[in-house]
Amino acid sequence: MVSGRTIDRRTDVSRARSVRVTAPGKINVSLKVGPPREDGYHGIASVFLAVSLYEEVTATETAGGISVTVNGQGTLNLPAASIPLDSSNLAVRAAELLAEVSPGHSGVHLDITKRVPIAGGMGGGSADAAAALLACDALWGSGFSRDELAKIAVDLGADVPFALVGGTAVGLGVGDLLTPAISKTPLHLVLVTSDYGLSTPEVYRTLDALRLRNGVEPDAQPEIDPAILGAMRAGDALALAPLLHNDLQEAALELAPALGDILETGRAAGALAGIVSGSGPTVAFLAQNPAHAAELETLLTHEGLQATSVQGPAHGARITADHAG
Template sequence: MESGRAGQLRGGPRRVRVRAPGKINVSLRVGPPREDGYHGIASVFLAVSLYEEVTATRVDGDGVTVSVNGQGTLNLPLGAVPLDATNLAVRAARLLAEVSPGSTGVHLDITKRVPVSGGMGGGSADAAAALLACDALWGSGFSRDELAKIAVSLGADVPFALLGGTAVGLGVGEQLTPAISKTPLHWVLVPADYGLSTPQVYRLLDEIRLRTGTQAPLQPEIDPAILGAMRAGDAPALAPLLHNDLQEPALELAPGLGDILEAGTKAGALAGIVSGSGPTVAFLARSPRHAVELESRLEAAGMTATAVHGPAHGARIASDPAG
């Protein structure tokens, strides 16, 4: 088996490029802290057409190195992206190397398009793309399901970045059930030029609940009406159903997000929501044309904005492997 993989590697690609999507939490309900310190959640994940790109290139030796660049119109504080062993894509490649007899040294070049520390799973998308790219580079031969099982240990959002589309996430988000959602929904994203720490946002949510006497649901659930609206691609029906338990603590940590949400409403958005732990804000539009109009109005108000749609595909090889 190992000799076959080695032979595949010698005749295989030298470089593989993979794209993986960012996501919006259309609904996110959070339970109390568990014994392991994590929170149980019930979320509807939507992959959107804003893609991270990872190019894996075979190099001499057996290490993993990484470089990062940014493209697109969003504010990307690339200095916040680690270039060492803590980078999630590096961790993904090293994890796969441990179970891939044909593994070699690899350099990962990451093109960032998803806001950094923005609540859209950009780092998780990098990890998913690195897994798929290195699997192809090394001829490891893992199925998508097998890669998803490896991905779970890297973080709850990584398996979804592999899957893409629309899915319900339970547990800490790793228990994924794909949902039917074929009609595109259109959004406008407004990022911040700063990030928010996901653990800090969750801790503040616990503090807010403690001081207000709010009881967290032991087993958070998804409103079936959300999935119905998404299945139908009915943006007006979906708008009042958007929900994020992390929005209140995100707003407390970054009060300026309230001004952005208000500006989006005034600009004609059907609804706005902080994505995940923030600080990216996602505004729901009626149609592609409405999304472009909303993007223009927000930019005219001095904000950085970009129109996207979803559901988008999961991690995918972006070009034929280069020899």
Template sequence: MAGRTAGIRGTGPRAVRVKAPGKINVSLRVGPPREDGYHSVASVYLAVSLYEEITATVTDEPGVTVTVDGQGSLNLPMAEIPLDSSNLAAQAASLLAELSENSTGVHLNITKRVPIAGGMGGGSADAAAALLACDALWNSGFSRDELAKIAVDLGADVPFALIGGTAVGLGVGEQLTPAISKTPLHWVLVTSPFGLSTPAVYRTLDDLRLAAGHEPPELPEIDPQVLGAMRAGDAHALAELLHNDLQDAALELAPGLRDVLDAGKEAGALAGIVSGSGPTVAFLAESADHGETIDALLASTGLSTELVSGPAHGARIVSDYIA
């Protein structure tokens, strides 16, 4: 993809702040391992109102630097976040710099709110926010769709964090089709003080299937009833349809999550599901008030909780300014 003609360096903003959402996999079906080592999936993504935030600032020195801080009540193991070129946001900025004619050195300050290694796409949200922030910072001129195509090279969840809302993801999750879902759905998240490695969860899923003699379809499909329930905003119908093929693997690696699922049921949640590869657990409520009740009951037991709703918007510029 060719880079775009930028404005004259120095005339644009010196800093841009962007926020991008975490996500819940409302339905996630996983095929067998492919020859390339990945798995085909059929996922219904729901962006939720828990946002990562990145401030990208022009630097005099070339290259990309990263700092991280955290806000909110979530358990955030900050020491696990790389601050070098392996950071996904740094990779996003470096990739866009190669495609932008007037790129500069840039410092990325990441404010973490989405659980780290929690199955909610926090790193992908960081990458999406970095793409949008650096595009504005350097006046690169890429459209949202063009940025989404660039984002595919960074990970399957990154394009969705750019687009937000509700979408069906096929392939490895990067083939996105937006879905209609306008009525807010309310969730209570229970986070853990530890993360789970996504590759380890997938390997565990493969091992469990092999031991059980289960052969999933090569190309998994979405149950259309899931999309119907979301389109109608029918939380009770959706509660019967939540599904995650990775959940048993996450429970195998983190057995204590079974107690969390039981606690949510006792607190009156319509349903609970491990989000993506875990260990974050998402509980569906019938309304905002019901969510507050569930949240209070779970928090009273010492669990770390967060009330969210979705669909939420994708990556969005919050501010740009001359620093």
């Protein structure tokens, strides 16, 4: 476990009320990216799938202020020491935003247990923010509905609303315009993480540069292939495998060529398909069923890779404990 760090912890939290919330990481089963917009962002069309790798945030009442500790557990690709502990931390920003509209707010300490790879293209920071919103809402008795929290979440980043709702969804705009999609039959995947991260803005800049260099004109309004949603609705991994797509993958491979070797290793080990998740560098391999996923995880681990089997869709942010001091 990576040792935790803290700032501005103002009271003994051992006797205070605390609320613990989990929120999932995600992969982009399909991600199409449009050209840069006037605001600097890119329009996207994506199918988000929440997976069974959860961040955990415990919010505890304090005498005043907002503080945070970060601990690492399970699959991490960067030290927790690399995570900011000020207002640039998404979970802290989430608590600050909610406090602005919650008359009954108190001080709060956020203890984050990281399980989703850091800077790995799986929305771990967004899951922290979603968990912090739900935990603080319960702690302060703010009384916001899930939809109201999702509206607050938009100001924190495009992936935060999805971490609140989980499941499967189509994301348009910059990913913040969500439409739930039916996907009841579990899909099984094996994630391979790296011991480094990739900057999402840098991956997008690299994509733009590659398109300019290669004379590629992206669709101004990218769309989702309906066949992807049909395969996911049926839980048909064989039908879904050839449909996996990520416009950012070429840019991620440009910045981290070793990802190409990982993709090839997974395919050679029998994965139905492999894809870089979001901006990377996490790679997701699709398996046919739980036994196949377990076998694939073992084979990839024997190849010296950091492999973890997961399934999706997973539930969104959820309260798992509420203890009175």
